[in-house]
Amino acid sequence: MKSKKTRSACPVACFLDILGDRWTMIIVRDLMLGAKKYNDFLASPENITTNILAERLKRLEAEGIVKREAYQKKPVRYTYSLTEKGHDLEPLMKEMINWALKYKDEVIKSAADADPYGEPREH
Amino acid sequence: MKSKKTRSACPVACFLDILGDRWTMIIVRDLMLGAKKYNDFLASPENITTNILAERLKRLEAEGIVKREAYQKKPVRYTYSLTEKGHDLEPLMKEMINWALKYKDEVIKSAADADPYGEPREH
DNA sequence: TCTTGTTACTTGCATTATGCAAGCAACAAG
């Protein structure tokens, strides 16, 4: 039993206990944009550090939001992708973007041009 | 210029820079449920501590998400409520609840009975 | 008057999370 204690039975609190920190939804965003390998996440403009990235990927996998699959042996390397549970965060992600675009115009218009829901990245 | 540096121009990152921590959306939830006074927030089951509550209310006010109004003098006391910018977080809040209810059934059903989007509290 | 209680905070300190830099294993290429 390695379950982290949830603060309450409220769905909002439960959501935040899993995904409510500075970095986790950034990683989920990158996965939605097509990031698969470790270095894809490091390439994002927020400059996540390697220790936090590694820890969050493990947590997301443990939560069933991300799945990890080996794409080669010798040395074994993994790709990361969203499970159905992870993909189900898309409507929420869209609402985050809607709100931010409505209220952070000046800062964000350039990011909107980057087309967060366009085609996945090429690798 | 007291603007906290944003990590990137991405709307997701900008959202998280403002609201992406363990407590802020809990306070927004309470406001949506009708909390107005300091003690209303303290009464929630997550047991937010007073130092964090005070600091977050100030930040939310500075961000234009919450407005503070005196409801008495001697001693002056304030009520807190959502601005339009704050109310515009409702679709996002609903998606958080949708996702959590879908995936945290066992933990959350009892909270769902509490009707997070029912009538505001009485005071 | 004097004690007790309430509201709305602030302060101090321990613990945990995050940020920053470096290290390292296992290869591939030259």
Place this chain on the structure above:
DNA sequence: CTTGTTGCTTGCATAATGCAAGTAACAAGA
């Protein structure tokens, strides 16, 4: 045999959070 790349891990400083207590300004009752 050296240099480079990927995918991490480790160590340590700084910042955020948790926990407990304290405080100001009153109100209400004995």
